[in-house]
Amino acid sequence: MVYLPVFATLLSTILCSVNAYSGNATWYQSSVGGCSVNDSNPEDFLVALGPSEYNGGASCSGLVRIDYDGKSVVATVNDLCPTCPPGNIDLSATAFEELAELSEFLISVTWDFV
Numbered sequence: 640m641v642y643l644p645v646f647a648t649l650l651s652t653i654l655c656s657v658n659a660y661s662g663n664a665t666w667y668q669s670s671v672g673g674c675s676v677n678d679s680n681p682e683d684f685l686v687a688l689g690p691s692e693y694n695g696g697a698s699c700s701g702l703v704r705i706d707y708d709g710k711s712v713v714a715t716v717n718d719l720c721p722t723c724p725p726g727n728i729d730l731s732a733t734a735f736e737e738l739a740e741l742s743e744f745l746i747s748v749t750w751d752f753v
């Protein structure tokens with residue numbers, strides 16, 4: 640019985656290996672987000688989701704893994720991106736930099752909750 644959660648985690652990891660979401664990612668300078676996550680640390684990887692995935696704040700503090708070009712980064716949901724259509728996300732500059740140069744500004748990513 641002790642091992643059940645481990646198997647469940649493993650299984651969900653396998654099942655989640657295909658990302659559920661795809662869209663464009665842009666970046667922003669991190670600021671105090673709508674989630675009240677203390678993001679004063681500029682090194683933190685943060686992500687803002689569009690209204691449908693932000694889900695009225697239910698996604699706050701959740702972790703999202705974003706994949707792009709063979710690279711991936713895990714970021715904490717800290718804000719609403721009011722102008723993001725479903726699938727599109729806004730990353731803190733630090734998180735975006737893990738995937739691409741900031742000068743690219745907009746990249747096409749896939750992502751999922753982890």
Ligand SMILES: *[C@@H]1O[C@H](CO)[C@@H](O)[C@H](O)[C@H]1NC(C)=O
Binds near residue numbers: 726
């Ligand atoms: C992503 O960006 C491209 C290029 O700007 C645009 O054509 C496309 O419609 C965008 N996709 C979404 C889901 O916003």
Ligand SMILES: *[C@@H]1O[C@H](CO)[C@@H](O)[C@H](O)[C@H]1NC(C)=O
Binds near residue numbers: 677678679
């Ligand atoms: C946020 O975190 C920073 C660094 O850990 C800390 O100095 C600051 O007091 C915190 N702010 C709030 C509102 O908790």
